[in-house]
Amino acid sequence: SILTGIAVVDYISAYQAAKELQKKGVKDVIITMGKQGSFLLSSKNEALIFPPLAVKVVDTTGAGDAFNGGLATALSQGKELDQAIVFATAVAALSVTKVGTAPAMPSFDEVEAVLKHMDLTSYIKKL
Secondary structure, eight states, X not given: OTTTSOOOOSHHHHHHHHHHHHHTTOSSEEEEOGGGOEEEEOTTOOEEEEXXXXXXXXXXXXXXXXXXXXXXXXXXXXXXXXXXXXXXXXHHHHHTTSSSSGGGOOOHHHHHHHHHTOOHHHHSEEO
8 A cells, every 4th residue: 555555455455556556667567465365457457356265274474474485486487476476375275284384385396286176267257
């Protein structure tokens, strides 16, 4: 809300905030929304919802860092943005199942194991 003046409380307000950021020159906007998952407004004006993964939450400390690290890792491997967000979501979900920050970060193999069991065609939703 600091950058846009819009409090993001749901996917509609996330869309509105993302549109404001695009007016300021940002092409692709990703908004993480904690237990609501994340939202993408792409430069092609595609609005996508990435629901949170169902996990037993132990400690949310570092979840945002885990998401960002997962996103950077996936993008550096050449994944498309939507697939990178799915990867980042899995990293963040696994990170909250343990106490702490660095010790809670999952391995690449742990993330891949989660993704292997996901039906990605039905996971990503359009707004």
